[in-house]
Amino acid sequence: MTAPLPLPESFALRLRGYDREQVDERIDELLAEIRWLSTDRDAAVAEAENLARQLERARTEHAELRARTDRLCRTPADPAAVGDRVRHLLDLAHAEADGIVATARERAAAIVREAEAAADRRTADARAQAGRIVGDARRRAARLAEIERRTADRLRQIDAVLADAESRLAEQAPLRAVA
Incomplete structure (x- = not known):
């Protein structure tokens, strides 16, 4: 996010008020910056939504892999059909497979936790940035208002002074030439 454009201390005075072109130019600059900030905020929100979709896909894939692993682990070889040595090897293989499955589940859970934390952080960052952008825009709009x-007040004061001066001039008796 860029630093806000500095507001001028005052606008150049012209007859009966400020230079309209200068005021209009400044308002156009501020409106352009508000549009840019809104676009930046929208991009951050879109990124957060994209990360949420990626997290959901990762969760779905994790669930599918877990179901597949469970299905594979629940269909052991028939121990009655093999000898003692093979049965012992099958028991060792099942124990090793259980360890691998447990490790894979732990890793998958860690990956899901990390993805959720990253998505939460990015969502929070995007919301905070959007809040700052909206707050900045509101403050700038309030400053413009x-x-x-103040400009309208000054114009009314100038109009009052001019009206007073015109009425005083009208009330004064015309000067006569001294002969």
């Missing part, structure tokens, strides 16, 4: 209010 305040500038507009």
